[in-house]
Amino acid sequence: MNYLEERILAEGIVKPGNVLKVDAFLNHQLDIGLLRWMGAEWKRRFAGRPINKILTIEASGIGLAVAAAEQFEVPAVFAKKGESINIDGDVYRAEIESFTRQNKSQVIVSKRFLGPDDHLLIVDDFLANGCALQGLLAICAQAGATVEGIGIAIEKGFQPGGQIIRNLGCRLESLAIVDAMSAETGRIVFRPQG
Amino acid sequence: MNYLEERILAEGIVKPGNVLKVDAFLNHQLDIGLLRWMGAEWKRRFAGRPINKILTIEASGIGLAVAAAEQFEVPAVFAKKGESINIDGDVYRAEIESFTRQNKSQVIVSKRFLGPDDHLLIVDDFLANGCALQGLLAICAQAGATVEGIGIAIEKGFQPGGQIIRNLGCRLESLAIVDAMSAETGRIVFRPQG
Numbered sequence: 034m035n036y037l038e039e040r041i042l043a044e045g046i047v048k049p050g051n052v053l054k055v056d057a058f059l060n061h062q063l064d065i066g067l068l069r070w071m072g073a074e075w076k077r078r079f080a081g082r083p084i085n086k087i088l089t090i091e092a093s094g095i096g097l098a099v100a101a102a103e104q105f106e107v108p109a110v111f112a113k114k115g116e117s118i119n120i121d122g123d124v125y126r127a128e129i130e131s132f133t134r135q136n137k138s139q140v141i142v143s144k145r146f147l148g149p150d151d152h153l154l155i156v157d158d159f160l161a162n163g164c165a166l167q168g169l170l171a172i173c174a175q176a177g178a179t180v181e182g183i184g185i186a187i188e189k190g191f192q193p194g195g196q197i198i199r200n201l202g203c204r205l206e207s208l209a210i211v212d213a214m215s216a217e218t219g220r221i222v223f224r225p226q227g
Numbered sequence: 228m229n230y231l232e233e234r235i236l237a238e239g240i241v242k243p244g245n246v247l248k249v250d251a252f253l254n255h256q257l258d259i260g261l262l263r264w265m266g267a268e269w270k271r272r273f274a275g276r277p278i279n280k281i282l283t284i285e286a287s288g289i290g291l292a293v294a295a296a297e298q299f300e301v302p303a304v305f306a307k308k309g310e311s312i313n314i315d316g317d318v319y320r321a322e323i324e325s326f327t328r329q330n331k332s333q334v335i336v337s338k339r340f341l342g343p344d345d346h347l348l349i350v351d352d353f354l355a356n357g358c359a360l361q362g363l364l365a366i367c368a369q370a371g372a373t374v375e376g377i378g379i380a381i382e383k384g385f386q387p388g389g390q391i392i393r394n395l396g397c398r399l400e401s402l403a404i405v406d407a408m409s410a411e412t413g414r415i416v417f418r419p420q421g
Contacts (some may be wrong), residue, residue, distance in 0.1 A: 057338060061336075062337075062340045063296065064302055068293065095293075096289055109256070112255070113286070144363070145251065
């Protein structure tokens, strides 16, 4: 069992509706030691890939992207949700639907920060249905950028996102894959990793 | 001139409406070397303070909070905007108005992550009118937490937020204070720092 899996078992809380609360260490309060470990683990798993930029989506991906940027020594870019007067019109744009928030939103990335020369590692905290990731992949395709890999903290293995992403031919490294969980008993079952 | 000021002069863009775009390195694309420098600079400026937690607000504060957490070796907490089904009802809550987005929003922090034993460094990317900071201070007051200091990347010295915060007796360290800027000429004037 790896460090993230240990933390999920110790501090994660399973709630009804397939919700796994990890806000004590991953997406509300952030444990810096755990972030460092995750960044280093992605660095190890994607060794040899010519990654020159980390891409994520606000808000909870940002901490992970900075932790990865620390290890890869490259800039991080986070896609923004909705429109801001601080963003110029010249953006890549995709529509995504959030499983957690049950709404649709636009995500945008300025064209100045992604292009055909970029080799990206995409990171995010959760992969469930994969909607957010599909939006980021759509933006990467618009930019002509190469997706070298996708690093996820927690994949819900009982939802289709992981399989969809792997079927697309993307190299996906989820640091913890939850194959089953129960709000009644609190039990969490991880997929064994090599 | 410090490293952040140099980067603002080199890559910042002044737009009409008192907007300073720093999205190439601070709040859309994140330069990891600059983040590290800012974290280390806050660590130096707040040396000796018994800081046990970093507090910020999503989304653009998160990168800075992680950079500060790296230096202080403490957890970071980010206040969330709006309500999410992943947040329990037991939260501190404040209303803030955004200068950039020209709207009002609720910010919330789970009561599990802030309390009377906490000694906080609050960080954010911009301080203009101070509305976001006032919301975070309101949340700290509800929690009974001690605010040891406030670390800002860029303070707009020609707007009232900095003075309001200092008048409240808070120790405020802005790494760059812009006293004047012009969208017509692109000129940016920094307040001298010791």
